[in-house]
Amino acid sequence: MSADEFIVTPWHVEGDIDYDKLIEKFGTQKISPELLEKIKTMTSEDHFMLRRGIFFSHREMNRILEDYEKGKEFFLYTGRGPSGHTHIGHLVPWVFAKWLQEKFDVNLYFQLTDDEKFFSKSNLTLEETNKFAYENALDFIALGFNPEKTKIIINTKNIQTLYPIAAQVAKKINFSNTKATFGFTNETNIGMIFYTSLQSAPCFIEDKPVLIPLGVDQDPHFRLTRDIAQKIGKHKPALIHNIMIPALTGPGGKMSASEEKGTIYTTDSPDVVKKKINKYAFSGGQPDIEQHRKLGGNPDIDVSYQYLRIFFEPDDSKLKKIYEDYKSGKLLSGELKAILIEKINEFLKTHQEKREKAKQQIEQFLLENK
RNA sequence: GGGUUCGUAGCCUAGCCUGGUAGGGCGAUGGUCUCCAAAACCAUCGAUCGUCGGUUCAAAUCCGAUCGGGCCCA
Known part of the structure; x- marks a missing residue:
């Protein structure tokens, strides 16, 4: 892989990421000085992760803020794929989500995708990913969320709630879409193929617009969700993306x-x-x-x-x-x-x-x- | 259900046709060097070859069965 090549997908991140190129590639918006200023004004705080470009990109965050100013509330959604123990890099979007929740006083949903990690990791059993889900939840809770306004979704546990929404989503996404978006091939198991509809589901768990703070690698899921949102009579999710946290051993991956x-x-x-x-x-x-x-x-x-x-x-x-x-x-x-x-x-x-x-x-x- | 293909150390893989107890790459570990890390160099650990059985003096290598993965067809 040459120096200017990089790969960013929900399941694989490699290379030295050029974030400007990534914005172009994904078709997201760079967080502009104006947007930055607006967030600062509305929250009365200049959050260092915004100021420093840790959160660098978004999709329609401005719409969320404008609606909010008009009295239209939104809710927050983020999550984690429980493939192992929590490390400090995971905390970045969670901490930021907490800050947003405090500033806007809104509900937050946190999804633990134990089914997805089971599908995508050949060496993990469903029991293991489920165990990690509960373990990861502890780290999330430890950040100090308010249980009145914060709910943790564990896919295998909450499938009953998620499924009717996921079904609505799934009907609108065809095989070509998922294949093109995620690079699926004939050897991809069908759990993976359906999975994105479950990651979409929390976007529509409340009848309000949602804002999703997340690692930019997860953006492809919501690109699909945004495409089909209106078709099922829902709000398009808005997103705000953070950069990938470098590995201790150096640049070239998260x-x-x-x-x-x-x-x-x-x-x-x-x-x-x-x-x-x-x-x-x-x-x-x-x-x-x-x-x-x-x-x-x-x-x-x-x-x-x-x-x-x-x-x-x-x-x-x-x-x-x-x-x-x-x-x-x-x-x-x-x-x-x-x-x-x-x-x-x-x-x-x-x-x-x-x-x-x-x-x-x-x-x-x-x-x-x- | 039928066919086909693969299964060798953490990962990738050579060897299998022409049977004689496995070779490489990455990684990992230790050391030298550095204020650290990286790079470089040196060294080390690591697989009995999916499983069971058969043939043979001898099988990763041949045969059978079985389990698991992939693909195609139904």
Whole structure:
């Protein structure tokens, strides 16, 4: 694969992603300075993930906001494919969803697609993906959602609720559409072929427009959903996309839950975090101290810096200082890593406490079939 | 239901026709080098060849059955 090639699909992300090209390829909108300003005004907050372009693209987010201003409420929907333990990269859209929920005071649905991971991963049983669904739910709850306004959908558990909606969707999507959208072939199992209609279903669970914060790799599902929404008399879902979180071991893919070493799990202990960062985090430093002092490091490709930018250092002035110190050579890679390690461990300490408590709260969050 | 094809270490795969206890690539691990990581170099671990049975002095390699995957047809 040459440097300018990359692949982004719901099941596979590879290469060095050019996000401007991706916007063009997917036909989404870049988040404009105007939209950014509008969000800022309406929420009275300048969220760092927006400001820094962690969320960089959208589909009709502006419509959602305009309608909201006119008193037309929306709801939020995001989710996760439970193929393994939760890692810190998963938290990005969830944290952002929580922020949106607080700012707009709206309902949020969180879908755990245990069936889909069973279909798409040959090495996982349905029991395993279901187990991961419940486990991942703990991490979601730990972020502090309000159970009154937040419901967790587990596909195999909530099929009764989802199915009538999915059926409406499924009838409007033909084989050519799914094949073209997802690259299905004759060896694709039929679970996969039907599956996108289940991922669509929560879009229509309330009779209101929906806004979906999500990783841009999941966009294809909702491209289809948007195409058929009017045909079934529903609102087109709006989306806001975040970039792929780089793996610890470097650019060229997102953090994968199935690759141990390139991944910081939410349940990792402080010493494991320290070891993983020091031992695996790809750095933008120079080969030795002398050159580093002289030439400086490259924060743009340095994974530790990127993690601070994406999630762990919301304070712009602090981040800027780190950026400049690293670039000038004043800050060494090892020192940068130490900063990140402390930030992650600080975060995980409280996260893990809340995650424990979530075990008592999970029932309140699970959607009841009606 | 019929046909066909495949099943070798975590992954990809050579060997099978011309039977004599398996070779490579990626990965992983350790080391050297680095403030770390990467790269580079060195080293190491790892499969008894889907399963069961048969033929043979000897089978991944031949035969049969069985399980599993893929494709085609019905």
